[in-house]
Amino acid sequence: MRILWLKTELLHPIDKGGKIRTYNMLKELRRQHQITYLTLDDGSAGDAERHSAFEYCHELVCVPHQPREKFTTGFYLELLLNLCSPLPYAIRKYQSANMHDELVKRVNAGGVDLVVCDFLAPAGNVDLKLRCPTLLFQHNVEAMIWKRHHQVQENPVKKIYLWAQWLKMRAFEQKMCRRFDAVVAVSQEDCEQMQTEYGVDSVFAVPTGVDTNFFRPRGNQQPQPHNIVFTGSMDWLPNEDAISYFTEQVLPRIKREIPDVTLTVVGRNPYPSLLELARRDPSIIVTGRVDDVRPYMERAAAYVVPLRIGGGTRLKIYEAMAMEKAIVSTTIGAEGLPVKDGLQLLLADTAESLAATLIKVLEDKTLARTLGARAADTVRQNFGWKNVAQSFANICEKTLASAKRSSNEMCARTAPLEQSKSEPLVETR
Numbered sequence: 001m002r003i004l005w006l007k008t009e010l011l012h013p014i015d016k017g018g019k020i021r022t023y024n025m026l027k028e029l030r031r032q033h034q035i036t037y038l039t040l041d042d043g044s045a046g047d048a049e050r051h052s053a054f055e056y057c058h059e060l061v062c063v064p065h066q067p068r069e070k071f072t073t074g075f076y077l078e079l080l081l082n083l084c085s086p087l088p089y090a091i092r093k094y095q096s097a098n099m100h101d102e103l104v105k106r107v108n109a110g111g112v113d114l115v116v117c118d119f120l121a122p123a124g125n126v127d128l129k130l131r132c133p134t135l136l137f138q139h140n141v142e143a144m145i146w147k148r149h150h151q152v153q154e155n156p157v158k159k160i161y162l163w164a165q166w167l168k169m170r171a172f173e174q175k176m177c178r179r180f181d182a183v184v185a186v187s188q189e190d191c192e193q194m195q196t197e198y199g200v201d202s203v204f205a206v207p208t209g210v211d212t213n214f215f216r217p218r219g220n221q222q223p224q225p226h227n228i229v230f231t232g233s234m235d236w237l238p239n240e241d242a243i244s245y246f247t248e249q250v251l252p253r254i255k256r257e258i259p260d261v262t263l264t265v266v267g268r269n270p271y272p273s274l275l276e277l278a279r280r281d282p283s284i285i286v287t288g289r290v291d292d293v294r295p296y297m298e299r300a301a302a303y304v305v306p307l308r309i310g311g312g313t314r315l316k317i318y319e320a321m322a323m324e325k326a327i328v329s330t331t332i333g334a335e336g337l338p339v340k341d342g343l344q345l346l347l348a349d350t351a352e353s354l355a356a357t358l359i360k361v362l363e364d365k366t367l368a369r370t371l372g373a374r375a376a377d378t379v380r381q382n383f384g385w386k387n388v389a390q391s392f393a394n395i396c397e398k399t400l401a402s403a404k405r406s407s408n409e410m411c412a413r414t415a416p417l418e419q420s421k422s423e424p425l426v427e428t429r
Contacts, residue, residue, distance in 0.1 A: 001397065001400065003113065005037050006117045007118045007122065020315050021208065030056055079161075083161075092124075114135060115133070141194065149238070174197070183204070191205040207391070209318070226258050226260050228302050229304070235268065297325060302325070305333035308330065327375060328358050346360075
């Protein structure tokens with residue numbers, strides 16, 4: 001297949017879940033298929049990042065695009081103006097006439113079998129009349145993230161704004177899911193939700209994977225018996241909310257029982273108030289972006305996923321499983337993954353129960369080791385990237401075959417009409 005892959009960013013540095021999933025998927029697909037990677041480019045990537053793109057594609061096409069930097073005057077002005085837009089801000093900021101035109105040009109040139117839109121964000125740049133089958137790769141049900149963010153928000157002004165963003169995102173997502181020839185979700189739960197709420201027929205689920213050779217304990221880190229670790233991009237709203245919630249409502253409860261407990265937050269672009277909190281509280285360590293998360297995970301006694309909002313599946317949990325960590329998560333944090341409470345991890349959904357469960361794991365080393373061993377066995381046996389990529393390729397081929405059948409049927413229906421129009425009229429008496 002000749003696949004044109006649509007994205008809003010280059011993948012290197014590979015420092016967040018969506019990038020990790022796409023990188024590993026494309027790296028496997030590239031072995032058997034021709035991949036052209038068409039992306040928006042804000043100019044931040046250097047020559048090394050561009051050169052690294054050829055690990056996952058054969059051709060790289062960058063379209064200059066500069067969204068507003070967060071927390072600037074222009075950013076807040078755009079948020080305000082978005083009140084008058086039918087599109088949610090998370091979609092509007094990635095609209096690009098240049099990407100649209102480049103996509104149409106390449107499809108019309110005849111060198112593309114299938115267009116894959118990676119995430120919902122670039123979908124607004126896909127032409128309605130594109131003469132090529134299209135597939136939407138949904139890492140989350142995006143509207144669900146905004147709905148949950150609205151639900152947990154306490155500031156009344158922000159709550160109203162998030163409610164409006166949720167409604168806009170739901171309308172846009174439903175429209176896009178119906179417009180593409182096929183949709184791929186990353187969990188069966190997401191798949192069923194899009195079928196039920198959006199009325200999408202051609203939607204498929206592919207599992208999340210993990211590099212089980214890379215994520216494996218190396219035995220060269222000194223364990224810290226009362227350290228809890230969280231990994232994830234801190235410029236993603238669900239992660240920011242999770243850590244704000246954990247540091248305000250859960251960590252103080254744990255400290256009452258284990259005064260020397262520490263929390264390590266590993267991930268790029270930590271928000272300002274978290275950095276300020278870490279300066280005041282030595283029990284909270286914030287690393288920012290790191291080249292390798294494994295040492296931080298290996299040193300920890302427990303891995304926590306206190307998400308209250310989000311969608312799709314959490315790659316971070318599979319990585320922690322492969323690292324043989326005892327994992328404590330909310331139900332939302334483990335949503336969409338084939339894991340069971342009490343077997344591969346422990347689930348808790350209130351501040352009190354999260355604190356109590358983590359205290360138990362930190363104090364019961366046998367329990368922690370047992371959970372970690374079961375988790376590692378599960379992920380190593382079932383969730384390598386090669387099988388995941390093959391499942392995705394099968395869906396791509398099925399989409400192509402379905403589009404071809406539809407085209408042939410359309411030709412068969414219109415052929416008699418075209419023939420009759422070309423024949424001279426015969427006068428009858």
